Amino acid sequence: MSRLVVIGGVAAGMSAAAKAKRTNPDLEVVAYERTHFVSYGACGLPYFVAGEVPRVEDLVARTPEQFKKQGILALPRHEVVEVDYPNRTLTVRALDEGRTFTDRFDHLVVATGARPVVPDLPGVGLAGVFTLRVPEDGVAVREWAARARRAAIVGAGYVGLEMAEAFRRLGLAVTLIEAEDRVMPMADPEVSDQLAEALAKNGVEVATGTRVTALLGEERVAAVETTAGRVEAELVLISVGIRPNADLAKSFGVALGPTGAIRVDEQQRTNLEDVYAAGDVAESRHLLTNEPYWLPLGDVANKHGRTAGTVIGGGRAAFKGVLGTAITKVFDRTVAMTGLTEQAARKRGLEVGTAAIRSRDRAHYMPGGHPLFVKLVYQAASGRLLGAQIVGHGNDALRIDAVAALIHKGATVEDLRALDLAYAPPFSPVWDPLLVAANQAK
Amino acid sequence: MSRLVVIGGVAAGMSAAAKAKRTNPDLEVVAYERTHFVSYGACGLPYFVAGEVPRVEDLVARTPEQFKKQGILALPRHEVVEVDYPNRTLTVRALDEGRTFTDRFDHLVVATGARPVVPDLPGVGLAGVFTLRVPEDGVAVREWAARARRAAIVGAGYVGLEMAEAFRRLGLAVTLIEAEDRVMPMADPEVSDQLAEALAKNGVEVATGTRVTALLGEERVAAVETTAGRVEAELVLISVGIRPNADLAKSFGVALGPTGAIRVDEQQRTNLEDVYAAGDVAESRHLLTNEPYWLPLGDVANKHGRTAGTVIGGGRAAFKGVLGTAITKVFDRTVAMTGLTEQAARKRGLEVGTAAIRSRDRAHYMPGGHPLFVKLVYQAASGRLLGAQIVGHGNDALRIDAVAALIHKGATVEDLRALDLAYAPPFSPVWDPLLVAANQAK
Numbered sequence: 001m002s003r004l005v006v007i008g009g010v011a012a013g014m015s016a017a018a019k020a021k022r023t024n025p026d027l028e029v030v031a032y033e034r035t036h037f038v039s040y041g042a043c044g045l046p047y048f049v050a051g052e053v054p055r056v057e058d059l060v061a062r063t064p065e066q067f068k069k070q071g072i073l074a075l076p077r078h079e080v081v082e083v084d085y086p087n088r089t090l091t092v093r094a095l096d097e098g099r100t101f102t103d104r105f106d107h108l109v110v111a112t113g114a115r116p117v118v119p120d121l122p123g124v125g126l127a128g129v130f131t132l133r134v135p136e137d138g139v140a141v142r143e144w145a146a147r148a149r150r151a152a153i154v155g156a157g158y159v160g161l162e163m164a165e166a167f168r169r170l171g172l173a174v175t176l177i178e179a180e181d182r183v184m185p186m187a188d189p190e191v192s193d194q195l196a197e198a199l200a201k202n203g204v205e206v207a208t209g210t211r212v213t214a215l216l217g218e219e220r221v222a223a224v225e226t227t228a229g230r231v232e233a234e235l236v237l238i239s240v241g242i243r244p245n246a247d248l249a250k251s252f253g254v255a256l257g258p259t260g261a262i263r264v265d266e267q268q269r270t271n272l273e274d275v276y277a278a279g280d281v282a283e284s285r286h287l288l289t290n291e292p293y294w295l296p297l298g299d300v301a302n303k304h305g306r307t308a309g310t311v312i313g314g315g316r317a318a319f320k321g322v323l324g325t326a327i328t329k330v331f332d333r334t335v336a337m338t339g340l341t342e343q344a345a346r347k348r349g350l351e352v353g354t355a356a357i358r359s360r361d362r363a364h365y366m367p368g369g370h371p372l373f374v375k376l377v378y379q380a381a382s383g384r385l386l387g388a389q390i391v392g393h394g395n396d397a398l399r400i401d402a403v404a405a406l407i408h409k410g411a412t413v414e415d416l417r418a419l420d421l422a423y424a425p426p427f428s429p430v431w432d433p434l435l436v437a438a439n440q441a442k
Numbered sequence: 443m444s445r446l447v448v449i450g451g452v453a454a455g456m457s458a459a460a461k462a463k464r465t466n467p468d469l470e471v472v473a474y475e476r477t478h479f480v481s482y483g484a485c486g487l488p489y490f491v492a493g494e495v496p497r498v499e500d501l502v503a504r505t506p507e508q509f510k511k512q513g514i515l516a517l518p519r520h521e522v523v524e525v526d527y528p529n530r531t532l533t534v535r536a537l538d539e540g541r542t543f544t545d546r547f548d549h550l551v552v553a554t555g556a557r558p559v560v561p562d563l564p565g566v567g568l569a570g571v572f573t574l575r576v577p578e579d580g581v582a583v584r585e586w587a588a589r590a591r592r593a594a595i596v597g598a599g600y601v602g603l604e605m606a607e608a609f610r611r612l613g614l615a616v617t618l619i620e621a622e623d624r625v626m627p628m629a630d631p632e633v634s635d636q637l638a639e640a641l642a643k644n645g646v647e648v649a650t651g652t653r654v655t656a657l658l659g660e661e662r663v664a665a666v667e668t669t670a671g672r673v674e675a676e677l678v679l680i681s682v683g684i685r686p687n688a689d690l691a692k693s694f695g696v697a698l699g700p701t702g703a704i705r706v707d708e709q710q711r712t713n714l715e716d717v718y719a720a721g722d723v724a725e726s727r728h729l730l731t732n733e734p735y736w737l738p739l740g741d742v743a744n745k746h747g748r749t750a751g752t753v754i755g756g757g758r759a760a761f762k763g764v765l766g767t768a769i770t771k772v773f774d775r776t777v778a779m780t781g782l783t784e785q786a787a788r789k790r791g792l793e794v795g796t797a798a799i800r801s802r803d804r805a806h807y808m809p810g811g812h813p814l815f816v817k818l819v820y821q822a823a824s825g826r827l828l829g830a831q832i833v834g835h836g837n838d839a840l841r842i843d844a845v846a847a848l849i850h851k852g853a854t855v856e857d858l859r860a861l862d863l864a865y866a867p868p869f870s871p872v873w874d875p876l877l878v879a880a881n882q883a884k
Contacts, residue, residue, distance in 0.1 A: 011872065044807050044867045058807040287862070298872045299865035320860045327864035336864050361837070365486050365500040395803070395837035401863045401876075402843035408861055409851035418762045419850055420729070421843045422769035422778050423741035425486045430453065430740045434843075 001028050004312055005090065005105035007080045007248070009033030010040060011298050012279025013111030014062070015305025016312070017072050020107075023313025025071065030103065032078040032092055035134045038064060039074070043298045045138040046159065049145065050166035056135045083108070083252040085272060107274050107312045110254065110262065111305065112245040114280035114296050118238055123215030129236045132159060144235050145170050152176075152224045152233035154212050155240035156183035161195065161330045163237050164204045168331075175205040175231045177224065179240075182208050187389055188341045190356055190375060194391045198333040207231070242296060244281045257283045259294040266318040268308035276312065278304035285321035287408065288339055288386060289348070295322045325404045332370075332393060336400035339387030339407050342377050351380040355413075355441035359433035361396035363425035372396055374437040376403070376413065383412040383441070390433075399434055413441040443470050446754055447532065447547035449522045449690070451475030452482060453740050454721025455553030456504070457747025458754070459514050462549075465755025471513070472545065474520040474534055477576045480506060481516070485740045487580040488601065491587065492608035498577045525550070525694040527714060549716050549754045552696065552704065553747065554687040556722035556738050560680055561596075565657030571678045574601060586677050587612050594618075594666045594675035596654050597682035598625035603637065603772045605679050606646045610773075617647040617673045619666065621682075624650050629831055630783045632798055632817060636833045640775040649673070684738060686723045699725045701736035708760040710750035718754065720746035727763035729850065730781055730828060731790070737764045767846045774812075774835060778842035781829030781849050784819050793822040797855075797883035801875035803838035805867035814838055816879040818845070818855065825854040825883070841876055855883040 004020050006013040009031035017031045031038065040059045047053045067074040081100070082091040090108075093100045116131035118124060128148070130141045145151065151167040153160045156178035167174045176183065176199065182192035183199065183206060199206050207228055214225040215236060224231040244261040246254075255271040257263035262270055262277035266285075270277050279301035286293035303319055310317035325338040345352045356375040362368070370393035377387040388403040406415055416438040423430060431439070446462050448455040451473035459473045473480065482501045489495045509516040523542070524533040532550075535542045558573035560566060570590070572583045587593065593609040595602045598620035609616045618625065618641065624634035625641065625648060641648050649670055656667040657678055666673040686703040688696075697713040699705035704712055704719035708727075712719050721743035728735035745761055752759035767780040787794045798817040804810070812835035819829040830845040848857055858880040865872060873881070 041805055041807060041867065041872065043865075043872075044805055047808060047867060052809055053807045061806065297865065299863070299870075299874070302872050321862075323862040325862040325864050327866045327869050329866065329868045334869070338862070338864070363483055363486055364503065365483060365495045366489060367494055395840060395869060398837060398840045398864060398869065399843060401841060401861070401874075402847045404862055404864070405844045405847035405853070405858075406851065408857060409848065409853055411847070411851055415850060416847075419843070420763075420765040420767040420780070420846055421741070422767050422780070422840060422846070423485075423739065424769045424771065425483065425489060426771045427769050427776070427837060427840065428741075430483065430485075430744050432741070432843075 001026065002106045003028040003104060004107040004109065005103060006031035006109040006111060008111035008113055008279070009038035009074050009076065010042060010111070010113060010279070011301035012305035013109060014039040014067070014074065015302045016109045016111065016276070016278050016309040017074070018070065019306045019309025020313040021070060021072050023310055023315045027313060029071070030073040031075065032080050033074065033076045034079045034095070035136060036076050037135050038067070038076050040135055041298065042133065045132055045135070046162035046166045048138045049142045049163065050169045056139055059135065080248065083248065085252040085275070108276065109308050110249045110275065110277040110281060111279045112248060112281045114242040114244050116238065117241045117243055119240060121212060121214055123217065123221065126215055126217050126221040127219055128221040128234055129215055129238065131238050132163065133242070141237065145172060148172060148234035150233045151235040151237065152231050153237045153239060155238065157186065157239060157241065158328050159239040162328060163239065164199060165331050168202055168204060172235070175207060175233065177210050177212060177226060177231065178208045179211050180208065184335065186341070187335065187337060188343055188375060190373065191335060191389050191391055194373060195330050195333065195335065198331045202331045242280070244294065246281055249277065249281065257292040259283050259292050261294045263292065266320060267311045268304055268319060276308040278308045284319070287321040287323050293322060293324070295324055297326065323404055323407055325400065327397060327400065334392045334394060334397040335390070336397040337387065337389040338400050338404040339385070340377055341387055341389065345377055345386050350386070352386060353378050353380045353442055355437045357433065357437045357440055359436050360429055361392060362427060363429055366425050370396065372433045374433045376437045376441055378413050378441060383414055385411055385413060385416065402434060413438050443468065444548045445470040445546060446549040446551065447545060448473035448551040448553060450553035450555055450721070451480035451516050451518065452484060452553070452555060452721070453743035454747035455551060456481040456509070456516065457744045458551045458553065458718070458720055458751040459516070460512065461748045461751025462755040463512060463514050465752055465757045467513070469755060472515040473517065474522050475516065475518045476521045476537070477578060478518050479577050480509070480518050482577055483740065484575065487574055487577070488604035488608045490580045491584045491605065492611045498581055501577065522690065525690065527694040527717070550718065551750050551754070552691045552712070552717065552719040552723060553721045554690060554723045556684040556686050558680065559683045559685055561682060563654060563656055565659065565663065568657055568659050568663040569661055570663040570676055571657055571680065573680050574605065575684070583679065587614060590614060590676035592675045593677040593679065594673050595679045595681060596666070597680065599628065599681060599683065600770050601681040604770060605681065606641060607773050610644055610646060614677070617649060617675065619652050619654060619668060619673065620650045621653050622650065626777065628783070629777065629779060630785055630817060632815070633777060633831050633833055636815060637772050637775065637777065640773045644773045684722070686736070688723055691719065691723065699734040701725050701734050703736045705734065708762060709753040710746055710761060718750040720750045726761070729763040729765050735764060735766070737766055739768065765846055765849055767842065769839060769842065776834045776836060776839040777832070778839040779829065779831040780842050780846040781827070782819055783829055783831060787819055787828050792828070794828060795820050795822045795884060797879045799875065799879045799882055801878050802871055803834060804869060805871055808867050812838065814875045816875045818879045818883055820855050820883060825856055827853055827855060827858065844876060855880050
């Protein structure tokens with residue numbers, strides 16, 4: 001019987017396992033996962049820490065018992081430590097039992113995810129210094145936060161911003177430290193500025209252009225030493241980025257791409273026959289630049305996994321790529337983006353036009369409306385849409401999906417201007433903010 | 443000096459006036475409006491009746507004084523009663539002064555809107571029987587509702603559904619009477635069923651497959667006689683549809699299209715030189731069927747007006763057409779649609795596939811989520827997207843815009859499946875409901 005082994009049983013891995021089994025029920029499927037949980041929503045960890053999600057188990061989509069009913073063996077606390085590719089075997093350590101055993105595979109999916117970058121700072125090993133990546137991290141941070149008064153967050157990307165909100169919800173004083181000159185530096189400055197306002201309004205101290213030089217304390221962290229002075233904190237969260245967990249794959253000959261993640265084709269195949277990669281450890285293709293792009297997000301991981309699983313099961317599937325669409329909530333603001341920012345486009349030497357407008361998310365006379373900011377980025381010569389950024393409130397920023405759809409189809413600002421979008425007073429001004437932006441674009 | 447006269451100073455008319463003046467500041471611009479208000483948001487009337495919008499004046503986007511500063515003369519309570527096209531003159535009645543005068547034009551925009559259909563029923567002239575179209579209607583309905591206990595609504599389309607919610611908010615007992623076998627019969631049955639649930643949950647009596655035979659009462663309405671019995675009501679709202687106000691235009695030779703609205707080209711020109719039509723009185727082209735289509739909505743009216751104004755001012759503009767995108771709120775449910783429903787597509791003899799799914803509007807573990815229903819309609823052979831319907835909550839149904847964008851670009855279900863949509867736990871399950879539907883489509 002043909003045997004599929006999945007290394008890493010979270011989003012991509014379990015998607016691959018489930019889809020492969022559904023596509024070919026004769027397949028033997030086993031998934032090894034290092035942590036205590038399989039099939040969990042890591043993106044939900046900030047909401048677990050904040051207490052919005054009561055139990056860490058709530059993040060789990062399907063348990064090993066549920067996978068078992070589907071004929072899939074999902075084993076948490078099992079770490080694959082070595083792969084002997086020529087012999088199609090691997091060495092697995094059962095972490096709770098301390099024993100090591102060998103397994104064999106016909107198909108292998110590498111879905112080992114990513115790990116947080118931890119800068120080599122003095123004091124980084126002190127108790128109370130955390131990263132947030134796996135459920136165990138979430139549990140530890142939540143426990144620690146319950147006894148802390150002041151939190152410092154190093155890095156103001158998605159996780160840093162979400163965690164600023166989480167810690168404020170828990171009543172902690174929060175200082176957000178960012179080396180770049182603004183929060184969410186992957187967005188354009190107008191977006192960063194609006195987020196900075198939201199952070200200030202919600203009592204988050206923001207220190208941009210500030211580098212951490214050391215973490216201070218005896219055993220437990222007590223303060224962060226920065227280029228702009230000392231920040232007292234009993235809890236420090238480091239969220240300066242993540243890197244693909246590609247070492248194991250590399251060790252048995254899997255080729256990485258220029259991003260440092262595993263290079264795959266549209267079927268998620270690696271350079272090695274019968275070996276697939278999916279999720280945060282694998283690259284995608286950027287649909288605008290046609291270059292390898294690393295977008296370690298949960299929805300992309302699921303698509304990778306589904307594609308690999310379909311192909312392994314004998315079906316047809318292709319994952320074409322990504323636009324970098326993303327959304328996040330920062331207190332009462334929602335930030336969404338797709339495609340290229342202005343700064344990213346200019347960095348690539350593209351001649352771009354932009355249109356940035358401030359509108360509302362409902363008719364002027366409807367109570368309860370919110371400001372809605374839209375920025376479009378497009379090729380100056382052709383008007384071809386390259387990207388959009390929205391700062392809104394709640395689901396009103398889901399408008400980003402309409403722009404993503406247009407970019408997918410190579411559409412122009414002119415196309416956007418001609419869109420027949422949904423209008424009613426509770427949902428939009430009579431001119432949808434996307435159309436206002438498109439009308440402003442030259 | 444070149445003179446533009448606009449007949450009807452609401453959405454389309456005032457958009458045309460304002461855009462023409464901006465495009466060519468030398469233009470003389472005058473707009474005649476029959477009601478007491480220019481430039482008002484008629485779509486907001488249900489929210490005014492409900493009390494969510496405090497004053498009817500709040501619906502006004504710009505007052506005559508504001509237009510005056512822009513160099514535009516906007517005259518409410520002025521009705522154009524005759525147009526002498528060969529001589530480029532028109533007769534205007536100043537309703538508050540009782541006098542009639544003559545004006546001249548070089549360019550004419552007919553933006554006379556639409557009027558409610560009032561069936562020829564016994565008792566239809568009784569006090570307490572209303573339609574809802576202009577601000578004066580809203581004021582009258584709100585006043586009457588304050589002294590009524592029971593309302594009957596005849597017609598369960600957009601206005602009927604919105605008014606059911608408005609009357610319930612005001613504490614009235616509400617019976618919604620619909621001749622077709624379900625509410626919102628322009629949607630597919632799955633959508634109607636979900637709305638019927640929402641109506642029932644919110645205490646609205648729904649009588650479908652029921653025709654009104656008479657309105658009963660002495661002077662004031664007291665009850666509605668129907669094929670299913672008698673409904674007691676001190677207030678009756680008739681919302682069985684609207685018709686274009688095309689009589690004036692027809693009287694001086696403007697050609698109508700097959701929909702009964704004025705036929706226009708992409709520059710909103712009618713068959714008569716120098717005469718344009720815009721808004722609810724004018725047709726659009728349906729982008730999927732390429733046939734004339736009448737979509738009397740505020741956002742379309744604004745686009746018509748802007749296009750006509752640009753062209754009259756000497757600029758370039760084209761209004762390409764509509765997809766029938768629409769959205770409405772019915773209590774805590776939002777209904778959105780674009781393109782063709784299954785029933786509309788089948789009526790046209792198209793071989794269609796459909797995919798209908800029930801998902802959620804956020805990750806399973808996030809509190810406060812709501813069900814989200816998506817139905818896709820596509821050409822069976824090619825997979826080309828024809829339409830979508832969403833029943834959701836709040837802005838989560840704005841996802842319809844992404845489907846509208848795809849349909850605009852002639853995209854297929856396969857394209858939708860490949861979309862990189864915005865995902866984060868507060869905004870979507872890891873598989874966006876649109877993708878779930880696309881994955882289910884064959």
